[in-house]
Amino acid sequence: MNTLLKILCIFIWSQSILANDLVEEAVKAQGNQDYDRSVELYQQVLDDGIVNGHIYYNLGNAYYRSDKKGEAMAAYLAARSLLPRDPDVALNIKHLKKDLIDRLDTSYKHGLIGTLVFWSGWFSLSEQVFAFAALMFIAGMLFLFGVVKSQWHVLKTVGILLWGLAAIIGIGASVNYQQDSRWGAVTVDLAPVYSGPDKAGNSVLFELHESSPFVLLEQRDAWLRVGLSDGKQGWIPRDQVKYYKR
Amino acid sequence: MNSHKSSVFILALVAIFTNRLDAGTLTALVDKTVGTVDDQFEYSVSISGKADEPKIPRVNGLTITKVGTSQSYSMQGFGNMTRQVEYSYIVTAEKEGVYTIPSLSLEVDGEMQKTPPIRITVSNTPTGASNGNDGESEAAPLFIKRTLTKKEVYVGEQILSKVEVYSRVRLLEAANITEQSSDFRRYGSEKETRGQKMYQGMSYEVIGISESYVGLKRGDLTIPAFKLKTKIALPRKSRSRRSRDVFDDFFGGSMFGGGRAVIKVIRSADDQVLVKPLPTEDRPKDFSNLVGQFGIDADLSDTKLNTGDTVTLTIRIQGKGVLSGMLDPNLNLNPSIKIYPDKPGLSEKFQEAVGVVGTRVLKYALVPTRPGEFQIPDISISVFDPDQGKYVVLKKSLGKLIVEGTAEQSVIAGGDPVFSQQKKIKVINEDIMSFHQGAKLAVNQVLTKRDLLLAGSLAVLPILCIVFLILFKPVYVRYATSDQQKYSKAWTQYQSEIDGLGDSLPDFLTQVKVFRTYVGNRCGVKGSALTDDEIYSNLSALGVEQDLMDRLQKVLTLATQAEFAGSTLNGDQLTKANNVIDQVAKEVRKV
Numbered sequence: 001m002n003t004l005l006k007i008l009c010i011f012i013w014s015q016s017i018l019a020n021d022l023v024e025e026a027v028k029a030q031g032n033q034d035y036d037r038s039v040e041l042y043q044q045v046l047d048d049g050i051v052n053g054h055i056y057y058n059l060g061n062a063y064y065r066s067d068k069k070g071e072a073m074a075a076y077l078a079a080r081s082l083l084p085r086d087p088d089v090a091l092n093i094k095h096l097k098k099d100l101i102d103r104l105d106t107s108y109k110h111g112l113i114g115t116l117v118f119w120s121g122w123f124s125l126s127e128q129v130f131a132f133a134a135l136m137f138i139a140g141m142l143f144l145f146g147v148v149k150s151q152w153h154v155l156k157t158v159g160i161l162l163w164g165l166a167a168i169i170g171i172g173a174s175v176n177y178q179q180d181s182r183w184g185a186v187t188v189d190l191a192p193v194y195s196g197p198d199k200a201g202n203s204v205l206f207e208l209h210e211s212s213p214f215v216l217l218e219q220r221d222a223w224l225r226v227g228l229s230d231g232k233q234g235w236i237p238r239d240q241v242k243y244y245k246r
Numbered sequence: 247m248n249s250h251k252s253s254v255f256i257l258a259l260v261a262i263f264t265n266r267l268d269a270g271t272l273t274a275l276v277d278k279t280v281g282t283v284d285d286q287f288e289y290s291v292s293i294s295g296k297a298d299e300p301k302i303p304r305v306n307g308l309t310i311t312k313v314g315t316s317q318s319y320s321m322q323g324f325g326n327m328t329r330q331v332e333y334s335y336i337v338t339a340e341k342e343g344v345y346t347i348p349s350l351s352l353e354v355d356g357e358m359q360k361t362p363p364i365r366i367t368v369s370n371t372p373t374g375a376s377n378g379n380d381g382e383s384e385a386a387p388l389f390i391k392r393t394l395t396k397k398e399v400y401v402g403e404q405i406l407s408k409v410e411v412y413s414r415v416r417l418l419e420a421a422n423i424t425e426q427s428s429d430f431r432r433y434g435s436e437k438e439t440r441g442q443k444m445y446q447g448m449s450y451e452v453i454g455i456s457e458s459y460v461g462l463k464r465g466d467l468t469i470p471a472f473k474l475k476t477k478i479a480l481p482r483k484s485r486s487r488r489s490r491d492v493f494d495d496f497f498g499g500s501m502f503g504g505g506r507a508v509i510k511v512i513r514s515a516d517d518q519v520l521v522k523p524l525p526t527e528d529r530p531k532d533f534s535n536l537v538g539q540f541g542i543d544a545d546l547s548d549t550k551l552n553t554g555d556t557v558t559l560t561i562r563i564q565g566k567g568v569l570s571g572m573l574d575p576n577l578n579l580n581p582s583i584k585i586y587p588d589k590p591g592l593s594e595k596f597q598e599a600v601g602v603v604g605t606r607v608l609k610y611a612l613v614p615t616r617p618g619e620f621q622i623p624d625i626s627i628s629v630f631d632p633d634q635g636k637y638v639v640l641k642k643s644l645g646k647l648i649v650e651g652t653a654e655q656s657v658i659a660g661g662d663p664v665f666s667q668q669k670k671i672k673v674i675n676e677d678i679m680s681f682h683q684g685a686k687l688a689v690n691q692v693l694t695k696r697d698l699l700l701a702g703s704l705a706v707l708p709i710l711c712i713v714f715l716i717l718f719k720p721v722y723v724r725y726a727t728s729d730q731q732k733y734s735k736a737w738t739q740y741q742s743e744i745d746g747l748g749d750s751l752p753d754f755l756t757q758v759k760v761f762r763t764y765v766g767n768r769c770g771v772k773g774s775a776l777t778d779d780e781i782y783s784n785l786s787a788l789g790v791e792q793d794l795m796d797r798l799q800k801v802l803t804l805a806t807q808a809e810f811a812g813s814t815l816n817g818d819q820l821t822k823a824n825n826v827i828d829q830v831a832k833e834v835r836k837v
Binding site: 087129134 | 543545547560676678679680681682686687689690697698700702704705706708709711715
């Protein structure tokens with residue numbers, strides 16, 4: 001058992017060392033303005049299971065320098081979900097949005113719940129999950145004291161209020177997971193969006209230009225169902241877009 | 247041995263005489279002195295004797311290209327060997343005229359030699375006349391056809407042109423040497439198409455080139471002929487073939503002979519086009535100079551902002567036609583909004599089927615200087631659509647700009663005398679922010695199952711406690727309402743009430759009263775209503791020792807006397823009495 005544990009520790013440690021080496025090499029490549037190599041290395045880091053907003057951000061920069069605006073937009077949007085308040089990420093997305101041909105935004109809040117949790121994009125999914133857990137704990141403890149000590153009945157009221165707040169945060173985290181953490185962008189000059197996941201028997205609803213941002217709603221074989229900030233939805237071939245699974 | 251000696255002597259004589267060469271010669275000649283712009287003149291320079299390669303001077307309007315060198319030796323008399331070198335050139339003229347190839351000076355065998363200047367006369371080729379260049383006269387091995395989509399256009403309108411180069415020969419090189427015209431702006435595709443076509447019963451390889459011309463001024467104008475300067479591999483003739491054929495006619499019976507490359511200029515016919523002025527009727531005052539089919543899009547980067555902040559207005563015009571000469575639109579904005587135009591972006595490209603298509607992006611930084619709600623006027627751009635033959639207005643509505651903030655802010659942004667002297671920061675370039683570096687890149691930010699388990703446990707733990715309490719509520723409630731709780735409550739009350747009492751008589755009396763209450767509470771009788779006998783019997787029932795009971799009885803008797811008849815108890819006695827009461831109370835609590 002001990003041996004197994006040691007092997008597992010060594011494996012995790014070696015993976016981490018490997019990822020660090022790749023990141024170092026990628027940083028060196030971007031310093032030498034070898035952006036294609038930099039893209040390749042950052043992609044390798046991500047493929048190794050490392051999830052880091054700064055890696056996505058640097059990947060976006062490397063794509064941008066390689067004149068691949070669609071891929072850059074997808075990487076920046078992935079970085080945003082992990083670093084929602086990072087000013088560099090926000091500025092670079094804003095910079096790319098200026099060159100968008102399609103008038104689309106990079107927010108997707110639809111329906112009553114989407115409107116109520118407008119703030120969920122200000123926090124990462126991890127932040128929201130831990131805030132939810134902490135609030136649930138505090139609210140529960142206060143309620144518990146209120147029950148045990150009848151003269152401290154005010155604690156029960158505070159506990160119930162905090163539970164309500166935790167529920168709102170939980171809904172926000174859920175919306176964040178459903179909508180905000182699955183952004184992508186178009187990588188070809190012009191991508192037709194169909195009414196169904198097949199060219200045969202489905203009509204082209206509209207066309208998207210390079211870098212147009214979308215939210216991934218559903219995947220079916222080589223097709224993705226995407227939602228746009230203006231409420232439009234449709235199916236797009238997977239090879240015409242870039243998105244990052246997290 | 248003797249014969250060997252004589253041979254060596256003869257060779258020595260030959261060597262001596264070989265060194266004494268005759269004075270050399272330098273000659274230059276052309277194959278013809280009269281020709282057309284489509285013809286090539288063959289110019290050769292021959293040198294007999296020892297000399298460097300001649301340097302051919304440049305002649306304005308002529309292109310002189312070296313095509314080869316040949317060398318031979320000849321014996322002239324005993325011991326007189328002459329070296330002959332011939333340098334061959336191809337001469338082509340760009341346009342008609344009389345040209346002079348100046349004389350060449352060269353030192354040959356130590357003496358300066360000079361050739362006379364050579365004059366050649368070049369005339370313009372009648373349209374499509376010679377060599378079948380228009381493709382109509384005869385089945386020439388190489389010719390150009392050009393077709394235009396329109397012969398009558400408006401100023402600024404595109405004419406699409408399709409050029410086809412028909413070839414039955416092997417083209418080694420081809421360069422477009424079409425003259426620039428001040429009447430037309432020419433756009434062309436970088437790609438060419440290749441295919442096979444039958445023409446007059448013969449198979450040709452056809453190279454297709456797409457172009458478009460935009461008329462720059464009105465009038466009956468000529469689009470100059472499409473010209474190609476080609477290098478062709480001549481077919482090698484068989485020695486038995488004597489008669490002249492179409493290749494001989496086409497290539498002019500080259501004095502350089504077959505089986506070699508020759509340079510040939512081919513051209514299409516000139517095209518006459520009527521370029522009409524744009525109609526003055528219904529011409530809008532703000533006409534943008536755009537001719538074609540265009541669409542417009544415009545947006546504001548934000549619709550709500552504070553005074554002094556910047557919002558970007560972006561206008562995009564895209565479509566079929568030339569966008570480079572477009573005049574900027576008049577925005578007609580409220581004077582309270584300052585406008586800072588950015589450098590406009592323009593991209594134009596040539597597409598084979600439609601000609602020039604482009605996008606022009608205009609950007610303006612708008613800075614409102616006072617708060618309020620400003621209606622942004624429609625962005626309108628007037629263009630002329632040649633297909634419809636009329637002016638069209640492209641419009642885009644932008645809605646309102648809501649500006650918040652205070653008057654002070656607006657003064658700082660726009661009108662304060664101190665701040666107005668300062669310059670707004672000029673944006674030199676726009677770019678992305680730089681790469682991130684450091685240890686933060688190596689941190690894994692993924693939300694693992696372990697994290698979720700931890701968060702879930704934290705959230706659920708108090709809920710489980712509450713559930714536990716609810717499940718065991720009967721036990722809890724029983725405890726909460728039991729005698730134990732009552733006894734505990736009575737003791738707490740007793741403790742709190744005697745706390746701070748001293749050894750004075752009033753304090754002693756208070757303590758006795760509190761004790762009575764405590765025993766009452768302990769025995770389920772509210773207040774201090776128990777008589778002394780009831781106290782003794784209750785305490786006896788609780789199992790308090792008799793000795794202690796006797797002492798308590800004395801203390802209570804003393805207290806009654808002191809309360810109603812006064813007392814002479816001193817401090818020491820009072821302390822002892824208090825201790826007895828305390829002792830009894832503790833004994834009761836133990837039970």
